Amino acid sequence: MNPEKYVQDKAAASGSSFYYAFLFLPPPRRAAITAFYAFCREVDDVVDEVSDPNVAQAKLLWWRKEVAQAYAGQPSHPAMHALVPHAAAYGIEAGHLQAVIDGCQMDLEQTRYLDFAGLQKYCHLVAGVVGEVASAIFGRTEPATVEYAHKLGLALQLTNIIRDVGDDARRGRIYLPINELQRFDVKAHEVLNRGYSERFKALMKFQAERAHAFYDEAFALLPEADRRAQKPGLMMAHIYRTLLREIERENFQVLHQRISLTPLRKLWIAWRTHWQGR
């Protein structure tokens, strides 16, 4: 299959909240972000879809070699075929892709995070570095935009973690820092059994407020000169922040359902950001 078609299908089929943001980009940048998204999806799918951890480890090792080979001019996977031609133009380095693989590997090897510092390391690899690459593809001229992208990636990943507490619990995973569970007197087994309580709600309120603070910090870091180019990232931010507000409105009932926005609402938010420019 033609690699461009492969990555386009992969991105569209994912039903990602972020897909709408890509639609507003000029074709070369759109092709690059679609290829990069497909790469991230492929390695993330290894963790989510392969039930035997040894098989998943072997697949991640395959991806590490594939990245090295692709940067040496010999890609074999369609996602790498599609991505490599854009690497030089947007400064996408093998190290960025290896960092994303490191994050997925962390996910395989770890089902608990003792504190926020540990969780932040994971988020940096799977979302901060992703934001760094995405911001380069969108068009970045200022060094501060890298800081913005790291913070926004963190805010998005924290939102994703808040939304998916129930799904992750079903898979035996808790991303919420263990010392914060303790602070709110929530037991790990209560989360794993998906038992809702006022204590759980208070814990989640704390998580949501921290995510909001990271969105605010990210926006404050984005230099005026890069605002226009970074609109697709702002679209992602507004879509996910609206989702976070929806979760708050539903009192953090995230244990037995995945709260989501309708495609039309996501498209509307992307559109509005496009016109308002912020």
Ligand SMILES: CC(C)=CCC/C(C)=C/CC/C(C)=C/COP(=O)(O)OP(=O)(O)O
């Ligand atoms: C500066 C900048 C552009 C930063 C963006 C960084 C970024 C895209 C981080 C990804 C974090 C995240 C929550 C991914 C889930 O994607 P998903 O497609 O699985 O989401 P979904 O489950 O909501 O559809």
